[in-house]
Amino acid sequence: MTFENSLQFAQSLDEKDPLKTYRDKFHIPKINRKDCIYFTGNSLGLQPKSTRQFVEEELLDWEKLGVEGHFHAKKRPWFHYHKFSKEALGKIVGAKPSEVVSMNSLTTNLHLMMVSFYRPSEKKFKIVMEEGAFPSDQYAVESQVKFHGFNPSEAIIEIKPREGEATLKTDDIVNTIEKNADSIALVLFSGVQYYTGQYFDLKSITAAGHKAGAKVGFDLAHAVGNVLVNLNDSGADFAAWCSYKYLNSGPGGVSGIYVNERHANNPDLPRFAGWWGHNEEERFKMEKGFIPMEGADGWQQSNVNVLSSAAHMASLQIFKEAGIDKLRAKSLQLTGFLEYLIKSDLEDSVQILTPKNTEERGCQLSLVVKKDGKKVFDTLTKEGVIADWREPEVIRVAPVPLYNTFEDVFNFYSIMKKVLIE
CATH class of the missing domain: 3.40.640.10 (Type I PLP-dependent aspartate aminotransferase-like (Major domain))
Incomplete structure (x- = not known):
């Protein structure tokens, strides 16, 4: 897929997403009364709304x-x-x-x-x-x-x-x-x-x-x-x-x-x-x-x-x-979009450890911020991003196809860009 660096493009992908209704099946945690950007499904997945009934x-x-x-x-x-x-x-x-x-x-x-x-x-x-x-x-x-x-x-x-x-x-x-x-x-x-x-x-x-x-x-x-x-x-x-x-x-x-x-x-x-x-x-x-x-x-x-x-x-x-095949297809797009955005203008500050080959990765991208990585991570958290810090130097982010959106990905990139510039 050919990506574009804009919020409008991200929203257009969400609009066309055949799995878009599945986000509504999950409880999204809030930070400062707003839905957070939850990129830690690789550590603990979100709760389906149907769990309580089961x-x-x-x-x-x-x-x-x-x-x-x-x-x-x-x-x-x-x-x-x-x-x-x-x-x-x-x-x-x-x-x-x-x-x-x-x-x-x-x-x-x-x-x-x-x-x-x-x-x-x-x-x-x-x-x-x-x-x-x-x-x-x-x-x-x-x-x-x-x-x-x-x-x-x-x-x-x-x-x-x-x-x-x-x-x-x-x-x-x-x-x-x-x-x-x-x-x-x-x-x-x-x-x-x-x-x-x-x-x-x-x-x-x-x-x-x-x-x-x-x-x-x-x-x-x-x-x-x-x-x-x-x-x-x-x-x-x-x-x-x-x-x-x-x-x-x-x-x-x-x-x-x-x-x-x-x-x-x-x-x-x-x-x-x-x-x-x-x-x-x-x-x-x-x-x-x-x-x-x-x-x-x-x-x-x-x-x-x-x-x-x-x-x-x-x-x-x-x-x-939903079907695991369809989820995998969306996952490739979400992670590919995140990679594209980071490489568009953050490569001087952020290194991606995860393989470029899409067949050699899943939802997760492991990011190394070249300066003050833990400080950047802590600031991201304050800005409403729930990601994952792993010693000694990696921020793990995982856009999950069941409940994450392309707008989530773009907003994460925008916040990270703002944090790195400041």
């Missing part, structure tokens, strides 16, 4: 039915609650409904996935990941390596950008895997890197990992609901994600996992089992001997967190209506 339906069932809500809840019996999100999640991540399930929290799920897919031997024990991965991923990998009796400094291979660059080259990732093929047991990468906003080539990374005889998984925290991850097409063995960022399911919202069907029905695959993953037809016999449910459901451990999952369902319904 949660209150479960509260009412609990009030009226008590424990009987497990089987007799009016709309969504709690016993089967995990099933109600499968179709929507499958479409969002490019998987079969049987290969996904919402459960637990993200880091817990990463550990559960590594229990099954990080099976080190004396020779093949190393894990490949990107340098500077989100801290929780780093801690999870480090502790898993120690649990198996290995030294993290020897067992973890971190790939860093080339000298003078901010993001990784796919060739460098593939080459590192190939060079260490004899010792790698697992490749565990982010889908979208939280700091730089880089969207990795899942398919190429998976192919390289499998060629090396390793299992391959992804942390999709910043990718799910943002980019087209197409997990089945990628060939990945597993993935995990949170739902409180682009999936708008509330602070600490329920996580989710993907297990490829070539593994999902293997009862001999090691796992840390719990009763909610046991064959539901025999679950209440309360007998010994774990028999996993088919598909990803067999990795469940405990009862579904119904209230959190109700909020999750509210947002997934919106995704089902």
Whole structure:
């Protein structure tokens, strides 16, 4: 698309936007009695207006039915609650409904996935990941390596950008895997890197990992609901994600996992089992001997967190209506417009770390203000912009297609320009 640097142009794009009505489905926070410019959906998505109804339906069932809500809840019996999100999640991540399930929290799920897919031997024990991965991923990998009796400094291979660059080259990732093929047991990468906003080539990374005889998984925290991850097409063995960022399911919202069907029905695959993953037809016999449910459901451990999952369902319904393909198309335009405006006359003051290639990024642009970055960020906040500061020097901004507008993008640029000039 060819862009223009004007408010009128931004408004004309909003007028033609086929998804423009979805903004009205969300609560927009206010600063100084005006709608803020909310560019932190990559940290916590906004609340759908329907969330209250979904949660209150479960509260009412609990009030009226008590424990009987497990089987007799009016709309969504709690016993089967995990099933109600499968179709929507499958479409969002490019998987079969049987290969996904919402459960637990993200880091817990990463550990559960590594229990099954990080099976080190004396020779093949190393894990490949990107340098500077989100801290929780780093801690999870480090502790898993120690649990198996290995030294993290020897067992973890971190790939860093080339000298003078901010993001990784796919060739460098593939080459590192190939060079260490004899010792790698697992490749565990982010889908979208939280700091730089880089969207990795899942398919190429998976192919390289499998060629090396390793299992391959992804942390999709910043990718799910943002980019087209197409997990089945990628060939990945597993993935995990949170739902409180682009999936708008509330602070600490329920996580989710993907297990490829070539593994999902293997009862001999090691796992840390719990009763909610046991064959539901025999679950209440309360007998010994774990028999996993088919598909990803067999990795469940405990009862579904119904209230959190109700909020999750509210947002997934919106995704089902809007369609992830259409959201991705608008996202490319929003982020492209923001990039265009910054490059039009702010390049002397602002560097964009996120890749220029639209196939290598989602909603997020990571900006480095070359002078007094934190001071600029604080001033932006006072001016009604909710963005995100990440040490040591990045302002993360994410125009989300469900509720952000082209006018939001232009107004952010205008405020930033004013702040930088002053």
